[in-house]
Amino acid sequence: MPAKASSAGLREQKKSETRTALRRAAVRLYAEKSPAAVTVQDICAAAGVSTRTFFNYFETKDDAVFDWDRRLSTQLVDAYLERPAAEPPFDALRRTLGTAVPLLVADPGWRERRRLLRAHPELVPKLLHSNSHMAEVLAEAVAERTGLRPDDLYPRLLAGAGLTALRAALRRWDPEASDAALLDLLDEAFGMLAAGLADPRGD
Amino acid sequence: MPAKASSAGLREQKKSETRTALRRAAVRLYAEKSPAAVTVQDICAAAGVSTRTFFNYFETKDDAVFDWDRRLSTQLVDAYLERPAAEPPFDALRRTLGTAVPLLVADPGWRERRRLLRAHPELVPKLLHSNSHMAEVLAEAVAERTGLRPDDLYPRLLAGAGLTALRAALRRWDPEASDAALLDLLDEAFGMLAAGLADPRGD
DNA sequence: GTGCAGTGCTGCAAAAATGCATTAATGTAG
DNA sequence: CTACATTAATGCATTTTTGCAGCACTGCAC
Structure with a gap:
């Protein structure tokens, strides 16, 4: 056995x-x-x-080719669930992604994947599958962490909004720029979410 | 001519x-x-x-079959752009969806589409295309409304989070229940976004 | 009307994707 | 070890999807 x-x-x-x-x-x-x-x-x-x-x-x-992303979502969920229980779910996600991003940009597999996507933009829409899969499993993780059900509003909202923040930051980021710039963008995006998506112009 | x-x-x-x-x-x-x-x-x-x-x-x-959704996204964007200019972009989206949802549930085309999805859940993942398309055009609308670029963080965040709220509310909603219940769910979801996705449990 | 440019429709061939039945190898119980 | 249950791998038939080239119709100029 x-x-x-x-x-x-x-x-x-x-x-x-x-x-x-x-x-x-x-x-x-x-x-x-x-x-x-x-x-x-x-x-x-x-x-x-x-x-x-x-x-x-x-x-x-x-x-x-994008099997890579499936494995990433598992790692991400594991890291999220390992955050201190006292941490509010939003902050836990924010810090999980903040920790994951530097590892991401350092990962040769991710760099290769990113190179492919830049060379062949027609592949980008094909990532939809992976994206929705990641939102799904992340919502389940949030549910587990909060004691809510996966179909409740909050888990789906937090997972969806958090991943939207990650995607927005990645899109805005210039790969030629520093890794720190990406972290700044991610932080700014989460800051906007924390501020209730208030109008960012002249307040 | x-x-x-x-x-x-x-x-x-x-x-x-x-x-x-x-x-x-x-x-x-x-x-x-x-x-x-x-x-x-x-x-x-x-x-x-x-x-x-x-x-x-x-x-x-x-x-x-889902051509219906494509046309919906156009209407949604138009409605969003017609909101008073003084309205903050977040509130404009919240009210746009709040207005659209009652029309939606009353639309025979939407009801038929919904009936199909309930009878054949395997179709649900096929909606990903329409969803991302809607996020795309909506982000452009937000950009136009705010004077930001479509690739900036805020337009993508607001469009993505807002549609996530709509989807979460729709998923949670029991079609047998009243239309008002759906509006309540949507309002609750937007409330959570406005509150910066704070932990919804015992505060 | 005639001629021209643009572009929609079609058929054809090849590739992508799925369902079904068969085979063979693994895992398991006795 | 033997018998049985699982299930991965495969081949085959069919459907879905894409690229390409030819034909036909529309819009436009003269």
């Missing part, structure tokens, strides 16, 4: 290997050629599985 | 007719059978055009 159902198990291990192989192949080919020039067959040939298997792992061709 | 480039023109008129025919056929067939049981060919046969033409009008099969 395996020590842990999740970590051990030949079955799980092989599955994970196949998934990784597909993701790696997809990212490499996307970078080498261009997204449109890569077929699912190419990716599968490189990973050594059938085309049908590809769609058992990923819903769309591009999802393999 | 036609009176108006947009209203007149046999060409535009025919295009609009084709689009409407496709939308009507799609909605009718989706309701009669089930989404999965309807093929694009069915829709096109009912509308009298080729399958290729369908994809000249809509990006995906389901988009024809």
Whole structure:
């Protein structure tokens, strides 16, 4: 009997290997050629599985490349749940993202992903899936933290607004600029939320 | 020379007719059978055009059914821009949605769309497209109203958070309940935003 | 009316995506 | 070890979606 159902198990291990192989192949080919020039067959040939298997792992061709984001959302939720219980949910999220962002910009995987998106802006809309998934799991985390239900107003509002803040900051940020600039933008965005989205012009 | 480039023109008129025919056929067939049981060919046969033409009008099969939402976003933006200039952007959005929601629940098209979504929840994720489109155009409207750029933090934050509030209220709302209940939920959600997303528990 | 430019519609081919049935390997109980 | 239940991987058929090229119609100038 395996020590842990999740970590051990030949079955799980092989599955994970196949998934990784597909993701790696997809990212490499996307970078080498261009997204449109890569077929699912190419990716599968490189990973050594059938085309049908590809769609058992990923819903769309591009999802393999953005598998990165799925894993990020897990990490983000874990970090959020580990914040001190005394911290109000809003501040906890603000600080979670404030901590995550520097790690993000330092992560080679994230940089590669970002390079791809800049080189091929047509991929940006394909991120919608990952975004909504992240809002979903984050709302559940907020619910757990506050004792509310995931369908209550507050968890969905906080998760949605917080991620909107992150996206707005990322969009506004010039990747050539410093990492600190991104943190400043994120802080400014959360400041606006904390201020109840009051008119930012001349008050 | 036609009176108006947009209203007149046999060409535009025919295009609009084709689009409407496709939308009507799609909605009718989706309701009669089930989404999965309807093929694009069915829709096109009912509308009298080729399958290729369908994809000249809509990006995906389901988009024809949700064409309704596209038109809604236009109306919403128009209504938002018509709010008194003295009104702060946040309050203007809050009141715009507060005015739009009663019209929404009374609209037969919206009710039909809602009935479809309840009968076939697998369609819900397909709405992501419409949602992000609405956030996009709404952010532009906020930018225009405030004199900021569409890529600035505030327009994206307000548009994103406001639509999140609308979605949260709609999700929480029991369609069997009164229309007033929905308005109350929307108001509560905007109240939370105005309060800077403070912890809603025991204060 | 004639001719020209623009662009919508169509068919065709290829790629993306899904459903279904089969096979083979893993995990589990006896 | 054997038998049985799960389920991942695959092939096949079908549908969905996209790119491309040709044809046809509209709008416009003369």
